Amino acid sequence: xxxxxxxxxxxxxxxxxxxxxxxxxxxxxxxxxxxxxxxxxxxxxxxxxxxxxxxxxxxxxxxxxxxxxxxxxxxxxxxxxxxxxxxxxxxxxxxxxxxxxxxxxxxxxxxx
Amino acid sequence: xxxxxxxxxxxxxxxxxxxxxxxxxxxxxxxxxxxxxxxxxxxxxxxxxxxxxxxxxxxxxxxxxxxxxxxxxxxxxxxxxxxxxxxxxxxxxxxxxxxxxxxxxxxxx
Numbered sequence: 001x002x003x004x005x006x007x008x009x010x011x012x013x014x015x016x017x018x019x020x021x022x023x024x025x026x027x028x029x030x031x032x033x034x035x036x037x038x039x040x041x042x043x044x045x046x047x048x049x050x051x052x053x054x055x056x057x058x059x060x061x062x063x064x065x066x067x068x069x070x071x072x073x074x075x076x077x078x079x080x081x082x083x084x085x086x087x088x089x090x091x092x093x094x095x096x097x098x099x100x101x102x103x104x105x106x107x108x109x110x111x112x
Numbered sequence: 113x114x115x116x117x118x119x120x121x122x123x124x125x126x127x128x129x130x131x132x133x134x135x136x137x138x139x140x141x142x143x144x145x146x147x148x149x150x151x152x153x154x155x156x157x158x159x160x161x162x163x164x165x166x167x168x169x170x171x172x173x174x175x176x177x178x179x180x181x182x183x184x185x186x187x188x189x190x191x192x193x194x195x196x197x198x199x200x201x202x203x204x205x206x207x208x209x210x211x212x213x214x215x216x217x218x219x220x221x
Contacts (some may be wrong), residue, residue, distance in 0.1 A: 034209065044156070044199075044211040057208070090155045094209075101148070101209055103155030 002027035006091045006104030013111055019064075019078040021107050023091030026072065031093040033074040034101070035066055038088040050074060086111045115139070116200045121216040130187040132215055134200030137181045144203045145176060147185050149196040150214070156199060159185065195219045 006023045013019060025031050035047040046059045048066035056066050063082060067075045074091060091104040117135040124130040136145065144163050148156040160167055160174045162183075167174040173186040187194055199214040 036211070043213045044150075046208060046210055049208045059208070088153075092155070092209075100158040100161075101146075101156070103157070106153075106155050 002093075002102065004091065004093055004102055004104045006107060008107055009105065010108045011110070013081050013109065015083055015111055016080050019076070019081050019085070019109070021076040021089055021091075021109075023074045023076075023104055024072055025074075025093045028072070028093070028095055030071060031095055033068065034092040034094075035074065035076050036090045036092065038090065040087070044090070048074075048076070081111045083111050085109065115143075115202045115210075116212055118198070118200055118212060118215045120213065121218065123218045123220060124187075124190050125220050126192060127189055130190045130194070130217065132185040132187075132198050132200075132217065133182065134184070135182050136200070136202055139180050139202060140204060142204050143180075145174065145180075145183050146201045146203050147172070147174065148199045148201065148211075149194075150199070151193075151196045156211070159198070161203075190217075190219050192219050192221060 003026045032051050034049045036044045037047050038044050048056055048058055050056050050068045053068055053071055064078050086109055089107045089109055092101050094101045115136060115138055144161055146161040147159040149159050150156040160169055160172050162174045162176055175184045195217055197214040197216050199211050
């Protein structure tokens with residue numbers, strides 16, 4: 001069966017430090033992959049999505065970037081974190097258009 | 113932008129049915145209607161989806177208006193564990209998934 005792994009679960013980083021969050025999917029091939037962010041008490045904001053290796057679409061201009069070095073690996077990065085980057089980061093995957101979306105357990109990021 | 117409109121919050125008593133509405137007046141003929149819910153401190157989980165006909169599964173039922181401009185998620189017998197934010201989303205093939213603000217459902221014991 002398919003599973004999605006996202007780590008770490010919680011992270012506390014100082015302003016100006018780099019960030020790397022990793023997400024991997026098992027049991028499927030060529031999934032569509034997503035990164036979302038949820039600020040405290042707010043809705044889900046789509047950050048990036050990818051339909052294949054090296055194919056990344058950015059939804060919101062910001063100091064974050066994403067990469068997909070392998071078919072089932074999606075990485076969210078930042079060179080210098082801002083206070084406003086704090087939030088709950090969620091990775092998700094789907095097998096194709098109109099398919100169900102499956103979410104990871106999320107990373108709670110606090111930038112201090 | 114999200115293409116659906118939902119009430120910000122709703123309340124229901126435990127063990128009673130809950131009807132969560134969603135308006136999608138600009139829906140196209142090929143848009144599927146998806147529902148997800150998000151429990152506290154967790155990622156969203158899939159609930160149900162449909163195109164034109166009403167749908168039932170073990171979690172809920174989805175009633176779709178004849179003109180498809182609105183739909184209703186029905187929880188037949190709400191429990192405290194159903195307290196969550198419920199999202200109604202339109203999906204059309206290659207479209208990326210945009211979540212709106214959803215409806216926060218409170219269940220009263």
